[in-house]
Amino acid sequence: MSDTATASHEDGHASLIIDNKKLLMWLFLGSDCMFFGTLISTHLIYRKLYPESFEPTALFSLELTSFSTFILLMSSFLMALAVSAMHKGELKSFRRNVIGVIFFGLIFLGCQVYEFAHFVHEGLTLSTNTFGSTFYMMTGTHGVHVAIGVFWLICMYFYSHTGKMDAHESAIDVEVAGLYWHFVDIVWIVIFTAVYLIEFI
Amino acid sequence: MSEAEYHPLPVATESHKDSETEKYHAFVNLALGLAAITGIELVLVYLPFNTVFIFTVLLSLSLFKFIAVIAWFMHLIYDKLILTLAFGTGMAIATGTFIALGFLFSRGNVDMDAITGF
Amino acid sequence: MSHTETEIPTPETTHAHEPQVLKPERSRLGLMRPDHGKSVIIDWLTTVDHKKIGLMYGTIALFFLLVGGIEALIIRTQLAFPENDLISAQRYNQLFTMHGTTMIFLAIMPLNAAFFNFLVPLQIGARDVAFPRINSFSLWGFVAGAIVINFGWILQALEVMGLFQASGPTAGMNDFVPAMGWFGYAPITGINFTGAGTDFWIMGLQILGIASLSAAMNFVVTIVNMRAPGMKMMRMPVFTWMTLVVSLLIVFAFPAITIALGQLMFDRCFGTNFFVVAGGGQPILWQHLFWIFGHPEVYILVLPAMGIISEVLPTFSKKPLFGYSIVVFSGAVIGFLGFAVWSHHMFTTGLGKVATAAFSLLTMAIAVPTGVKIFNWVGTLWGGRVRFSAPMIFSLGFVWMFMMGGFSGIMHSSAPADAQQQDSYFVIAHFHYVAIGGIFLAVVAGIYFWLPKMIGKMWKGNLSTWVAIFSTVGLNVTFFPMHFLGLLGMPRRTHTYLEGFGWETYNLVCTIGAYILAFGIFLLVVDIIRCFRSGEPAGNDPWDARTLEWTTTSPPRVYNFAKTPIIPARDALWEHKYGPENRRITFEDDHGHGIHMPSQSWMPFIASFGFIPLGLGMSLMQAGIPYMGYFAIFGLVLIGMGVALWAIEGPGGYHLHPEEDAI
The missing domain is CATH 1.10.287 (Helix Hairpins)
Known part of the structure; x- marks a missing residue:
């Protein structure tokens, strides 16, 4: 999806304020705020209504979740470096960092798969109660976002080997992918606090 | 091209x-x-x-x-204001909706007897 | 400009008048791009031209307007007499559900999208939208959603003929057309209460939502980025401004319904408990999530109409729009406040005193910017040289009829009054005055105003006056008595009624009105066909209009403007024609580059075509048809493949060197 859409077809447009793709991505992220806002709202509303229906502290492993939070934050750091490298035109450094991001993203997904499997084993499924429904759907949607991001970055990594990347256009493409990745990270920051940590107070 | x-x-x-x-x-x-x-x-x-x-x-x-x-x-601080606006509007609406929904739901309105699942 | 010149590989160039010289190129996939082909069908399927896409949106939307209209006529015929049994209660439910869904998502929204597509790039002086291929994706996504949502009719017909029965998860429930109202309140949408019709509705709306979202983001980027030099934000036509506001509303409102539909789908397919009462789910949550989307949706429908009116009134009054900046600002305020009033649809659910009071006040507040606009329109007419051409007649009708819908709307904002009116025919009267008296009349005004630009032919005769008379009389005869019906206590969505409540006469009058309105719409269709068949050439500027789209030829050429115009003022063409010397539109020199045109592409079509197997597969799976899960996965694969190839094939493009034209 690196160049899903063409850039402008106007040759040098005077009122151009910002790159088309970047603006599109930020709008998408604004929209995605509402998307995750609705999911997190649903979860917290049902937690507020039925606090006694389920005791997640017995199930949650805060160490594991903190670890995956840390992993995701560090992947965000590497992503920022990858974008920076691309802007400087340093393809090698870009590849190194992107591999790191992909690796950390996969670790995060692994943690999530392990967590889901563990929870299901302990008896919490989608249909157990409202907690199961909201929790799996919310974190699952986030996981799908991570998976799409990882897939996108893998595509970019291979694309960088084709020699077709040029410093100008591809820097924007990488930056847009980076914006997406960081957004996935900040959603997790919110989920980590609002869904996991708060249960332990 | x-x-x-x-x-x-x-x-x-x-x-x-x-x-x-x-x-x-x-x-x-x-x-x-x-x-x-x-x-x-x-x-x-x-x-x-x-x-x-x-x-x-x-x-x-x-x-x-x-x-x-x-x-x-x-890069939002390095970038154009319009990006902050685009994202900030979504964020503000989402936060406002979240807070409003939080107030609109209360346990007092729930008929606990109707819930047989738990 | 300068630093990019060197990087452009020399394209195949030609003069616009000899297009046969252009040859299709290979994309990065090695496949031939569908440019410059001889097949008209392939050309329209793969087009990325915003004008063709707009025309297709308009045609399909008009078709669905007629479909929804026929559904409404059947409903009204059923209600003409007490205890009528023209159709069964179940069929009646399906008809009103599909009437609402069709009119909102398949008729009005795409009609608005047709105007957005055709006009916005022309009004801001752009070559095309920012992402032409995403635009094509949005159009075909809309078509896919429309097919999925209407597919149930086929199954229903088979069921009536005794050829098909539901099995599997919805065994025994043979409602294949959605039958739970257009807002699909939980818990009736649950798997225990309704059949596969609900699944078609969920999947169809989800697909339509994706199409709308992608289109909306595209338009925001287009309007922010693609304006011609000098076209500052406060010089844009009001219609473009309203497009911007509406697109932002779509961007921020649709995710709520996406999630709500997703949760409902999980409830039905995977046994979650979001809206299942026994499992702790709260049906009221669906209402909240739906109206968090649903109320902005109301403004998504009506703001483009206001934009059209704000273009037509100044043109036919020969005066600038009175209070341009206030009109723009109040449009934006309406949009923003639209997110803060959703619970006024739910006053009778018992929100609590504070919430009811707050949403009541906010609802009253949102009437203020709307009222401001009405005064601005009247102010535009005041002292103007008013010409009663067809678009103007419909616009004046809009102002009046929309105002009446607005008044009953303000009545709803008072929670105690609303408690009486909720779910009665009074509400029906209110929103049909807004929808038909407001949006429909404005859209017809828009059609009369811009169709000469779109197809290059001018209207013949004055059938338009009869369209106006029949549709305005029809809508008043249909919907004004509904106020009284509502106050007399007739509930909406009632299949039939008994004698003796005093509803008989009103209902009969409503039904007669519906047929008058239908005749008006029939005349409109006749008039459009007449215009297509035998209209005289329209010329660039048949109405002596004010904005940039009228500087191009009718119909506009594929590249819109031979050279990028430089905009000196608001109402650019008017200033150019009648303003001082220093306000003439000038043109940018392109240094012989020509115009860069995007290549056509199959990929958006393929990607959005994948929605059909995905949506149908998920729904038919619920009706117990075997292997449908694989069909859905096939759809997903198709979408993924389409998007991937779309990314790899590269944007392509070629250059045209049209002759310069004078205004």
């Missing part, structure tokens, strides 16, 4: 590289900070402090992480 046509990105000049180096240091510091905050959060929930206090601290730490990633990693 139009790909190369249209990019305001300057070729990497020396000053550009300098600013990227500056950003690099900002990124490293921020990454360390974020890691530290996550550690603090993890410890904090187990400490025997007042619940409201812990809740407030957790909320502010998470807010700080949230804003820091947006501002630096996502």
Whole structure:
């Protein structure tokens, strides 16, 4: 999806304020705020209504979740470096960092798969109660976002080997992918606090 | 073929590289900070402090992480205001809706007898 | 400009008048791009031209307007007499559900999208939208959603003929057309209460939502980025401004319904408990999530109409729009406040005193910017040289009829009054005055105003006056008595009624009105066909209009403007024609580059075509048809493949060198 859409077809447009793709991505992220806002709202509303229906502290492993939070934050750091490298035109450094991001993203997904499997084993499924429904759907949607991001970055990594990347256009493409990745990270920051940590107070 | 046509990105000049180096240091510091905050959060929930206090601290730490990633990693402070507006509008509407929904639902309105599932 | 010149590989160039010289190129996939082909069908399927896409949106939307209209006529015929049994209660439910869904998502929204597509790039002086291929994706996504949502009719017909029965998860429930109202309140949408019709509705709306979202983001980027030099934000036509506001509303409102539909789908397919009462689910949550989307949706429908009116009134009054900046600002305020009033649809659910009071006040507040606009329109007419051409007649009708819908709307904002009116025919009267008296009349005004630009032919005769008379009389005869019906206590969505409540006469009058309105719409269709068949050439500017789209030829050429115009003022063409010397539109020199045109592409079509197997597969699976899960996965694969190839094939493009034209 690196160049899903063409850039402008106007040759040098005077009122151009910002790159088309970047603006599109930020709008998408604004929209995605509402998307995750609705999911997190649903979860917290049902937690507020039925606090006694389920005791997640017995199930949650805060160490594991903190670890995956840390992993995701560090992947965000590497992503920022990858974008920076691309802007400087340093393809090698870009590849190194992107591999790191992909690796950390996969670790995060692994943690999530392990967590889901563990929870299901302990008896919490989608249909157990409202907690199961909201929790799996919310974190699952986030996981799908991570998976799409990882897939996108893998595509970019291979694309960088084709020699077709040029410093100008591809820097924007990488930056847009980076914006997406960081957004996935900040959603997790919110989920980590609002869904996991708060249960332990 | 139009790909190369249209990019305001300057070729990497020396000053550009300098600013990227500056950003690099900002990124490293921020990454360390974020890691530290996550550690603090993890410890904090187990400490025997007042619940409201812990809740407030957790909320502010998470807010700080949230804003820091947006501002630096996502380049928002280096970028045009219109991007902040685009994202900020979505964020504001989502937050407002979340708060309103939080107030609109209360346990007093729930008929617990109708729920047979738990 | 300068630093990019060197990087452009030399394209195949030609003069616009000899297009046969252009040859299709290979994309990066090695496949031939569908440019410059001889097949008209392939050309329209793969087009990325915003004008063709707009025309297709308009045609399909008009078709669905007629479909929804026929559904409404059947409903009204059923209600003409007490205890009528023209159709069964179940069929009646399906008809009103599909009437609402069709009119909102398949008729009005795409009609608005047709105007957005055709006009916005022309009004801001752009070559095309920012992402032409995403635009094509949005159009075909809309078509896919429309097919999925209407597919149930086929199954229903088979069921009536005794050829098909539901099995599997919805065994025994043979409602294949959605039958739970257009807002699909839980818990009736649950798997225990309704059959596969609900699944078609969920999947169809989900697909339509994706199409709308992608289109909306595209338009925001277009309007922010693609304006011609000098076209500052506060010089844009009001229609473009309203497009921007509406697009932002779509961007921020649709995710709520996406999630709500997703949760409902999980409830039905995977046994979650979001809206299942026994499992702790709260049906009221669906209402909240739906109206968080649903109320902005109301403004998504009506703001483009206001934009059209704000273009037509100044043109036919020969005066600038009175209070341009206030009109723009109040449009934006309406949009923003639209997110803060959703619970006024739910006053009778018992929100609590504080919430009811707050949403009541906010609802009253949102009437203020709307009222401001009405005064601005009247102010535009005041002292103007008013010409009663067809678009103007419909616009004046809009102002009046929309105002009446607005008044009953303000009555709803008072929670105690609303408690009486909720779910009665009074509400029906209210929103049909807004929808038909407001949006429909404005859209017809828009059609009369811009169709000469779109197809290059001018209207013949004055059938338009009869369209106006029949549709305005028809809508008043149909919907005004509904106010009284509502106050007399007739509930909406009632299949039939008994004698003796005093409803008989009103209902009969409503039904007669519906047929008058239908005749008006029939005349409109006749008039459009007449215009297509035998209209005289329209010329660039048949109405002596004010904005930039009238500087191009009718119909506009594929590249819109031979050279990028430089905009000196608001109402650019008017200033150019009648303003001082220093306000003439000038043109940018392109240094012989020509105009860069995007290549056509199959990929958006393929990607959005994948929605059909995905949506149908998920729904038919619920009706117990075997292997449908694989069909759905096939759809997903198709979408993924389409998007991937779309990314790899590269944007392509070629250059045209049209002759310069004078205004």
